[in-house]
């Protein structure tokens with residue numbers, strides 16, 4: 001594949017060449033300069049640098065985060081040492097439930113000023129247990145640099161048109177329901193001259209999304225796997241494909257081999273996937289050569305652990321445990337994502353970044369409305385904890401009119417709390433579905449294969 005011609009964007013009036021970037025662009029460039037080299041390091045060298053960074057993170061956590069002081073102290077950690085792999089493996093895992101229970105005790109009491117400002121977000125991950133995560137502007141900077149790394153790995157043509165169908169797309173008023181932008185937005189546009197972009201909310205029904213893709217013909221599409229599957233099915237039934245499309249980028253859920261095959265067959269384009277989470281940003285990016293996922297070792301430590309706590313060998317699957325190397329606002333140390341993934345072997349591309357062969361257990365079903373249209377289920381989870389002491393939730397769509405809402409709560413909810421929750425859920429779903437409430441002790445049981453899905457549809461495909 002040939003490298004597309006790229007024009008760097010200059011941020012200084014009167015200077016067209018060589019381009020001078022903005023301050024933020026310059027910071028991204030300096031990270032990219034390093035990432036370009038570290039990706040080729042042997043794995044052992046990456047581990048050494050990670051351990052040095054983790055030592056700094058643990059010292060900060062021990063000294064400024066009450067929850068970690070207690071926990072790390074109990075595990076035998078003392079500042080001033082030099083961390084070994086064995087020390088690391090002796091640290092306990094941090095579960096979502098731990099994070100819910102710890103609350104503010106997980107936040108640093110003394111964040112160094114260069115990390116500020118911080119941002120807060122609510123996440124449900126793939127387990128339906130909402131937690132609040134605080135991250136810093138340095139995490140955002142790493143996110144930007146890794147986004148550009150992903151573009152460069154896959155030799156994207158920045159002059160092309162980009163379409164994005166996702167959750168946080170702006171919702172423009174009026175007919176179009178599409179927000180048109182003159183460039184790809186940050187971070188690509190911070191560094192490069194880019195073509196235009198368009199964004200649409202995935203809550204728009206599938207037929208309208210397809211109609212729009214056909215009319216606008218973007219070269220790149222970014223969306224969620226379950227939404228993509230619905231788009232591919234819809235067009236394949238009519239023998240259509242979006243004109244000019246070169247590649248689909250996916251985030252947020254598991255890409256199955258079936259989806260890759262369906263997209264290839266119906267649209268004649270490949271899928272390039274990124275494995276990310278709200279808590280950490282990118283965890284692993286798909287290799288441009290082998291299709292394996294390379295862990296983003298410069299930003300996160302990704303551990304795949306077998307049931308007995310051992311590191312998974314290539315071909316073996318286990319739980320995904322992640323540590324953010326630079327989140328000093330709310331250190332997440334050996335955080336159990338409740339995802340399951342299969343370890344990969346050394347990559348034929350020569351990069352030393354460890355690999356994941358495939359990510360399992362992150363799927364969601366689409367919501368079916370009474371008129372037969374499908375969309376991504378938005379359930380309004382971010383407001384639940386304001387209304388009632390809810391620990392975990394799950395929705396099961398039983399028919400086009402009826403949805404079962406399952407909860408684990410600290411105590412039985414009152415009729416008034418149920419009524420308020422119903423209102424939030426129905427508004428988020430976009431239809432006054434008949435809701436039935438059921439309650440579970442401890443944890444909502446997992447589905448076949450140990451997978452937990454926040455939203456389960458019991459409606460047969462094609463009905």
Ligand SMILES: [Zn+2]
Nearest residue numbers: 287347349351
């Ligand atoms: Zn590779």
